[in-house]
Amino acid sequence: MKINIAKYYPLIPVYAVYLTMFLVGFFVPGLWQLVALLAFYCALGQSWNIFMGMTGYVDFGYVTFIALGTYGMALGITYFSQFPGLGIAIIFIGLLLALFLSTLSAILEAGIALRLRGAYFAIACIGINEGLRHLIEGAKIWGGSEGMLYWKELTEVFGTETAIQLTTLWADIAVFIIAAMAAFINVYYMRSKIGYALTAIREDEDAAKVMGIDTTKYKTIAFLTSGWLGALVGAMAWGLKLTHVFPADVFVIHYTVECIVIVVLGGIGTLLGPLVGGLIYGLSKYWLAIILPGFQLLIFAPIIICIIIAFPEGVIGVVKRRVKGTRLERYII
Amino acid sequence: MLKVENLESGYGSMQVLWQLHLEVNKGSITSLLGSNGVGKTTTLCTILGSVELWGGKITYEETDITHLPTHKKVDLGIVLVPEGRHLFVNMTTHENLTMGAYPKEAVKHMAESFELVYSLFPILKERAKQRAGSLSGGEQQMLTIARALMTKPKLIMFDEPSQGLAPKLVGEVFDAIKKMRSEIGLTILLVEQNVEASLNLSDYVYIMHEGRIKAEGSAEEIKGSRDIKEAYLGI
Structure with a gap:
């Protein structure tokens, strides 16, 4: 199969930004936590954008995937720490469990919610998210509302030194890797038949159907991919990094709303958008928390409203229009 | 080319089509006429599979396509020009x-x-x-x-192609439909409210009323029958 390199040019600016973030965080003392937070937002935005940006379906229950990813990692570490011989493989088992649990919930959501459209879809997703949370709490699954704590297990397997390294450094690096993967998959989809199908679905699902596009298939592909990436982010940024999980902390719609804000700020359905949105959102949230602690949300809401009214296509949407016809065009999608 | 037998379908618990039968011969222009809300669009959508089929059988080029998903039917060469453009x-x-x-x-x-x-x-x-x-x-x-x-496509289904167009444009669209048959050799199933124009264009006509086929015949026969025209087409 011939690989068309030019297709992947838009990845250059994306990876350049990620690399800069990484280097800044790594070499400037005291900035690693901030950079890790930004990478978390960018990765989430990028993962969420694969489904929402390309199909136009707003998945309010997206946090379900992140939460189940966290539980996957928690279960992996808790139960497989009995076999210390597995070593680092335990982390990979955790990731596999994250993928497995998110697949189950994707099947559940696809079965129930993907049949619906618009607001009904969004509400059904919220319902599933809340339902799962209360199921875990009520039926006392995986520790119920008391959650799971597994720092002890982690140190038993890896020793304190390595465990600290894993949670404070490698978990964050993994988020960068997932963000890079999400960007690659995003471009791959955009520039393939899948992307055409998804765009057709976003623009007019009925028309897409009568033109011979198997809408269910492509929606499911995008939904699963987006969910898997979210679960991986959850497994690393929450599961491994925090070494605890409580249902009341992870099944929180607030994070879905953050995803929406990030993607809308940056530009829905663009590649660079979630990255730029993640940076703007993360930095301003961080900065406002320092200069006006306690008031950041009060200030942030009107700023977001102004930006959305001024740039409804998002930052990258505006940039895209500006560079149209210039040499930069092929790098920015 | 396309044969529909005892087709039944509807939305939710409301049945729209009752024991509908229809046949479209290869290379012909067949029209499905009737007033508003008798189920013409539903018929097309059910044939293509975008509205769920309750019962009946659809045969296309000797193969049973009753339960094929929409996209497979499009692969086989059936296409719909949807109403309202999309x-x-x-x-x-x-x-x-x-x-x-x-x-x-x-x-x-x-x-x-x-x-x-x-x-x-x-x-x-x-x-x-x-x-x-x-x-x-x-x-x-x-x-x-x-x-x-x-x-x-081999079979193209039109859902009210003249809807919302100026009379001059209606003529152009109908000319294009004619050309598709004569120059490309397509088979055409046409749903219309513009009775005169479709009667002039078609080889065979089905008249629909309240979800059923009430009359059928060659375009000449229908044109000649005052009863049918008065009862179902309101002209």
């Missing part, structure tokens, strides 16, 4: 047409399909780079038809 308004004319060539077979023949639709609708070539949403009503209707042609 264009991708934010894409250009050219992009809309490219989208039409989605099925595997259609991708292979994309270049000739472009040639074909541009010769049939020269105006679309001039508008190739223009956003579909900025086209005039008539041009949009032509683009919808052209996009359907890009799927490389």
Whole structure:
């Protein structure tokens, strides 16, 4: 199969930004936590954008995937720490469990919610998210509302030194890797038949159907991919990094709303958008928390409203229009 | 070419089609006429599979396609020109047409399909780079038809192609339909409210009323029968 390199040019600016973030965080003392937070937002935005940006379906229950990813990692570490011989493989088992649990919930959501459209879809997703949370709490699954704590297990397997390294450094690096993967998959989809199908679905699902596009298939592909990436982010940024999980902390719609804000700020359905949105959102949230602690949300809401009214296509949407016809065009999608 | 037997379908608990039968011969123009709300659009959508089928049998070129999903039917060469256009308004004319060539077979023949639709609708070539949403009503209707042609169909179903068009444009659209049969050899199933124009165009006509076929015959027969025209078509 011939690989068309030019297709992947838009990845250059994306990876350049990620690399800069990484280097800044790594070499400037005291900035690693901030950079890790930004990478978390960018990765989430990028993962969420694969489904929402390309199909136009707003998945309010997206946090379900992140939460189940966290539980996957928690279960992996808790139960497989009995076999210390597995070593680092335990982390990979955790990731596999994250993928497995998110697949189950994707099947559940696809079965129930993907049949619906618009607001009904969004509400059904919220319902599933809340339902799962209360199921875990009520039926006392995986520790119920008391959650799971597994720092002890982690140190038993890896020793304190390595465990600290894993949670404070490698978990964050993994988020960068997932963000890079999400960007690659995003471009791959955009520039393939899948992307055409998804765009057709976003623009007019009925028309897409009568033109011979198997809408269910492509929606499911995008939904699963987006969910898997979210679960991986959850497994690393929450599961491994925090070494605890409580249902009341992870099944929180607030994070879905953050995803929406990030993607809308940056530009829905663009590649660079979630990255730029993640940076703007993360930095301003961080900065406002320092200069006006306690008031950041009060200030942030009107700023977001102004930006959305001024740039409804998002930052990258505006940039895209500006560079149209210039040499930069092929790098920015 | 297409044979529909005892077709039943509806929405939710409301049945719309009752024991509907229909046959479309290869190379013919067959019309399905009737007033508002008798189930014409539902019939087309049920044939294509975008409305759930409750019962009956659909045969296409000797194969049973009753339970095939929509996209497989399009792969087999059945296409619908939907009512109300359903264009991708934010894409250009050219992009809309490219989208039409989605099925595997259609991708292979994309270049000739472009040639074909541009010769049939020269105006679309001039508008190739223009956003579909900025086209005039008539041009949009032509683009919808052209996009359907890009799927490389053998049987093309039109749902009210003259809806909302100025009389002069209605003539153009009907001319294009005629050409599709005579020049490309397509088989056509037409749903219309514009009774006179469709009677002049069609070989065979079905009259629908309250979800059932109430009368059928060659276009000449229907034209000649005052009773049918008065009872079901209101003319």
